[in-house]
Amino acid sequence: MQEIIRLEDITRHYQIGEETVKALNGVNLSVGKNEYVALMGPSGSGKSTLMNIIGCLDTPTSGNYYLNGPDVAGLSDNELADIRNREIGFVFQTFNLLPRYSALENVALPLVYAGVGSDERMERARRVLSQVGLADRMKHRPNELSGGQRQRVAVARALVNNPAIILADEPTGNLDSKTSFEIMALFDEIHRNGNTIILVTHEEDIARHAHRIVRMRDGVVERDELVKRA
Numbered sequence: 001m002q003e004i005i006r007l008e009d010i011t012r013h014y015q016i017g018e019e020t021v022k023a024l025n026g027v028n029l030s031v032g033k034n035e036y037v038a039l040m041g042p043s044g045s046g047k048s049t050l051m052n053i054i055g056c057l058d059t060p061t062s063g064n065y066y067l068n069g070p071d072v073a074g075l076s077d078n079e080l081a082d083i084r085n086r087e088i089g090f091v092f093q094t095f096n097l098l099p100r101y102s103a104l105e106n107v108a109l110p111l112v113y114a115g116v117g118s119d120e121r122m123e124r125a126r127r128v129l130s131q132v133g134l135a136d137r138m139k140h141r142p143n144e145l146s147g148g149q150r151q152r153v154a155v156a157r158a159l160v161n162n163p164a165i166i167l168a169d170e171p172t173g174n175l176d177s178k179t180s181f182e183i184m185a186l187f188d189e190i191h192r193n194g195n196t197i198i199l200v201t202h203e204e205d206i207a208r209h210a211h212r213i214v215r216m217r218d219g220v221v222e223r224d225e226l227v228k229r230a
Contacts, residue, residue, distance in 0.1 A: 001032035003066075004164060004196055005054060010063035010073075012049050012219075023049040024060070025219035031198065033164075036191045038207035039200045041216035048169070050216065051200050055088055055167045056080040068164060085113050089158030089166045093173035095150045097142040097157075103129060103149075104138040107157045114161060128156040132186060148179035155186060159195075166190065168199045172206055184209045 012024040024046045031037055041047045052058040053065060056072060059080070065073040072083060090096075097106045108125040116124070129138050132152040142150050151171060158166055168187065172180035188209060191197050201207050208227055215223040 001035070003030050004033045004035075004068055005029070005031040005198075006064075006066040007050075007054075008064040008066075010050075010053060010060045010065060012046075012053065012058065013061045022219055024053075026063070027216075027219070027221055029214065029221060029224075031196065034191070034194055034196055035212060036187075036197045036210045037199070038210035038213045039198065039216065040202065040204075040207050040213055041222075042202075045216040046219040047200050047216045049219075051167060051169055051198070054165075054198060055090060056084045085110060085161065087164050089161060089163040091151070091154050091158045091166065091168040091171045093170035095142070095154045095174075097150060097153060099142050102139050102141055103134060103145065103153045103156075106142070106153055107160050110157060110161050124160055125156070128159045129153070131159070132156045146179075147175050148182055151175065151179075151183050152186065155183070155190070159190065163195075165196045165198065168197065170201055171199065172201070172203070180206065 007027050007029045010024055010027040014021045014023060027050060039047045039051060049058065053060055060073050063073060064071050067083065068087060072080065104122065104125050107129055108121040111121040111124060126138065129135060132155050134149060134152050134156065137145060137149060145153065172183055175183060184206060187197060199210055207213050211227055213225050213227060214221055
């Protein structure tokens with residue numbers, strides 16, 4: 001399997017006043033192309049910090065992070081922003097949609113930063129909204145959509161740049177069980193279409209949609225296990 005992510009001895013320490021908080025203490029992890037991985041762990045285990053480093057939203061204190069080949073651990077903020085826009089699609093628990101923009105405009109937004117022309121932006125946004133089952137909701141604003149529909153818009157926005165990796169941070173955290181099931185079925189389909197997915201969750205039943213579960217504790221990988229299918 002082609003490796004897409006490799007983390008070597010990653011640490012992340014924060015200075016808070018006199019105290020040094022050691023969020024990550026030497027994480028080693030590799031993820032292959034088209035893998036579906038869930039990150040789990042109790043509060044304070046380091047899973048969100050690790051997700052931020054994988055997503056190029058933060059940089060490690062030490063260690064190496066190889067993303068699709070190059071080591072990105074020491075890049076500048078501008079270089080990291082460029083990689084984020086090209087390589088990674090994000091889905092957040094709180095959707096993070098702009099309230100005054102339609103679903104179509106929200107989905108097209110990453111393409112503005114990528115320098116894609118207006119006609120192509122709208123065409124690509126329409127295509128991914130149709131892919132997530134929202135062809136009839138493109139002109140609606142977020143407050144005119146249900147929670148599940150808003151999360152579908154967020155998933156479409158994550159897909160619009162054709163990223164190598166989808167990072168999802170508690171994507172069902174604000175949804176009821178029926179809607180959570182529908183969103184996870186959508187992630188299953190996205191994975192079947194060839195995307196690499198890394199999912200942060202504290203819910204075991206959500207994590208079991210993945211094919212591999214990485215369990216963290218005290219800033220290190222405690223267990224890395226394949227999900228057994230019935």
